[in-house]
Amino acid sequence: MATNEELAELLFPDVKDSIEDLEKRYPARNLPEGAQVTRFAPSPTGFLHTGSLFTSMISYTVAKTTGGVYFFRLEDTDTKRTIEGSGDLLIEQLHEFGIDADEGYFKEGDKGAYGPYKQSERRQIYRTVIKELVRIGRAYPDFCTPEDLDKIRKSQEANKVLPGYYGIYARDRNLSVDERIARINAGIPWVIRFKSNGDHDRKTKFTDAIRGEIELQDNDTDVVILKSDGLPTYHFAHVCDDHFMRTTLISRGEEWIPSTPIHLDMFRALNWKAPKYAHIPSIMKLDHGNKRKLSKRKDPEAAVSYFLDEGYPTKALLVYLMSIANSNFEEWAAANKSFDISKFPFKIKKMSLDGALFDIDKLNYFSKEVIAATPIDELCKEVKEYAEKHDEILYKRMVEMPEYLKKILNIEKDRKNPRKDYAKYSDVSPNIRFFFKEEWEKMVANPLPFKESIDKAIVKQMLELAAKEMVFGTDENTWFSCVKELGGRLGFATSNKDYKENPEKFVGSLSDSAEIIRIAVTGSTQSPNLHEILEILGEEEVRARLNAVAQAL
């Protein structure tokens, strides 16, 4: 009668190393007490998901705040879904958010002593551990075809028992070693399954770093750990990699909670200490009254690239996500007058337990705050960088007349209550159109929104008067007194109080007189501070615009 030892040898003849060897190759990390080793371990299957940014931000923050290590591992074991180059793209996008790994997989090669950090390059490690598992009888080859498995599942459904490969339904679980060897030698394809000792009627408990104690049914299914393509499944790769990479805290999506007993089962079988788990709630979206996970297919905001394309400052998204992660962040930010999330004392225990609905209003709010607090030179740089990728015309202007753009972006900015016009850089262009002659000409070619109640002749006179006599190069008060005086000559009120008391005595209010100038110069009834606008445009240009509009009336 053959032994498991022989079976293991037949399955993995080339594997010479033992688990002992691996333990030596990847020694325990020498880190201070309390330092956490965390990671972000995505599959290279597309763009960075907003939920992934959220979990990676948390992993990163935990490592940084505890003086630990944050690494990046590429989980490319699903060869069918892998998209070439998306691993590098993920790293680039994370980099835009300042989430750079201390070690791990990088475009230009691995960094760190616990690699390789790309799972497809870790085949021998998995095979070494699995060989050992076969040897001790905790893993075995399974010869079921997909059709066999399908048949088993169908009969389970018909009999209304739990589907899965477990107990009496685990067809090849109790094959004799001789039989297994015979089938392998006969060339029948196989996968390797983990042999669970679990009992469905018992519970496994573990302490989640966010939720506290969680109690689940024991795992009793014999999950596949090595697929027919020679690569491991997530379950096994996670256990194996996070053991040898010495991860101390696994932060991952809450959808992993139900499979945690499988992982714990394997850690136990290998006699390895399991890491701590932090299951992060998913970011949700309201869809026809129902909450659901942000979906990459249905929701533009599920892809981080959406925010980048719209021109949200990366910091703003991070601030928003942090406010979801630890709701006391807002309070902290207000007290410290800073949105610097790296200084915020993040506590994983303070994470809320259910998934937050993505709130674009709140993001916009934070984003306006962030942009308003950005120093002008930095803002110009950011806008320019955004424009370079997404707004050709704006980019050209920023390159050709940087000082002019700087003045425009600086309107009412350098004060205690700065303007908060922009939530995203894509808001800039539509807001500043009128500053450019050719745009302004297009705008005033359309009927202008002058008040119907004011006689066109008066409007015209006001424009002509302003074109001739309005002062330039003065401070705001002097300028405004002048505007008042000019309006007064035509019968406009020179104070709102006067107008309120006797509106019938005037052709229009003080606001109305100023509005005529605003409309002519900006094409709109709304604009930032008129005085600043006029000074930026310059005397010559303003007088020309006023005359042009007056003539067209």
Added chain:
RNA sequence: GGCCCCAUGGUCAAUCGGUUAAGACGCGACCCUCUCAAGGUCGAAUGACUGGUUCGAUUCCAGUUGGGGUCACCA
């Protein structure tokens, strides 16, 4: 369906058995004001339901309901 997670305003949420149940976004009103963006003041709006424990439950327990997740040779 089995199992698991979750449950305070529209949204994010504080409260570690005793509170007029914070705060923020959004919304409304008013103020400021040459318009707007802001800013200021004020306001409307919350403990899913039913039992139990307790002198006292938003808070602890159970059940109900509701929402979410998961049951692959995908992660």
